[in-house]
Amino acid sequence: MPEAHKSLDTSTEMGNGIFITFEGSEGAGKSTQVRLLTEHLRKTGLPVLTLREPGGTELGEEIRTLVRRVDFAEAPCAEAELLLFLASRAQLVREEILPALHNGMVVICDRYCDSSIAYQGAARSLSLEQIGSINAFAIGKCVPDITFLLDLDPLEGLRRIRLRHGSEADDRMERESVAFFEKVRNGYRKLAQVEPARFVILDAHKPVEMVHEKIYDLLCQRFGTTFKNH
Numbered sequence: 001m002p003e004a005h006k007s008l009d010t011s012t013e014m015g016n017g018i019f020i021t022f023e024g025s026e027g028a029g030k031s032t033q034v035r036l037l038t039e040h041l042r043k044t045g046l047p048v049l050t051l052r053e054p055g056g057t058e059l060g061e062e063i064r065t066l067v068r069r070v071d072f073a074e075a076p077c078a079e080a081e082l083l084l085f086l087a088s089r090a091q092l093v094r095e096e097i098l099p100a101l102h103n104g105m106v107v108i109c110d111r112y113c114d115s116s117i118a119y120q121g122a123a124r125s126l127s128l129e130q131i132g133s134i135n136a137f138a139i140g141k142c143v144p145d146i147t148f149l150l151d152l153d154p155l156e157g158l159r160r161i162r163l164r165h166g167s168e169a170d171d172r173m174e175r176e177s178v179a180f181f182e183k184v185r186n187g188y189r190k191l192a193q194v195e196p197a198r199f200v201i202l203d204a205h206k207p208v209e210m211v212h213e214k215i216y217d218l219l220c221q222r223f224g225t226t227f228k229n230h
């Protein structure tokens with residue numbers, strides 16, 4: 001077994017990089033916006049690392065396969081599901097995110113700590129306090145500098161997913177009900193209210209390009225010295 005990433009202390013500062021996360025319910029456009037932002041920043045010459053959750057490491061990608069599986073005889077309980085996501089996150093922080101931030105990179109992550117609160121907390125009703133503690137254990141001080149919440153009507157999100165998949169089967173999460181995704185949406189909105197300095201809520205019903213421009217403009221405003229010259 002390779003040596004664990006012990007040397008990186010998550011209680012220390014995050015380095016000079018910028019950590020950007022995207023959140024939102026199924027089909028809100030996270031992966032689309034992550035791709036557009038990555039391409040835009042790469043063209044301007046900024047060093048960018050793009051990651052996704054669960055996944056982004058060898059361990060995380062195995063966990064991704066597990067949590068998306070639909071053929072378990074007994075579906076994973078909410079607690080087990082939460083811990084699987086958190087295991088993937090803990091590895092991602094130490095193996096990828098912190099080293100990149102210490103190297104001054106812009107790190108873009110498709111889902112991160114807030115997904116656990118919205119999905120396993122707001123929607124699956126696990127204790128928000130307990131999720132907060134386990135999240136803190138997994139990420140330490142590796143909190144995003146800015147989080148874009150793509151806010152979308154769940155019915156529209158599910159419609160987009162069906163269009164995207166064509167005949168491809170839904171994963172386990174996508175088989176949840178509209179009521180479940182309403183809870184996810186409301187959970188995210190509450191989170192954004194609690195941390196207005198970190199969250200930016202975006203209307204994800206707007207066209208892809210318009211959402212992207214808003215994201216880029218906001219980043220220029222927020223991180224002017226890094227972004228404006230590019």
Ligand SMILES: Nc1ncnc2c1ncn2[C@@H]1O[C@H](COP(=O)(O)OP(=O)(O)OP(=O)(O)O)[C@@H](O)[C@H]1O
Binds near residue numbers: 163204
């Ligand atoms: N603003 C938009 N307007 C219309 N369609 C969109 C918009 N953004 C994304 N889409 C389309 O909706 C589908 C879902 O988008 P995407 O995969 O980016 O969402 P996601 O939030 O990453 O979903 P998931 O939670 O399943 O990963 C894609 O087919 C994409 O092209």
Ligand SMILES: [Mg+2]
Binds near residue numbers: 031032110
């Ligand atoms: Mg996606």
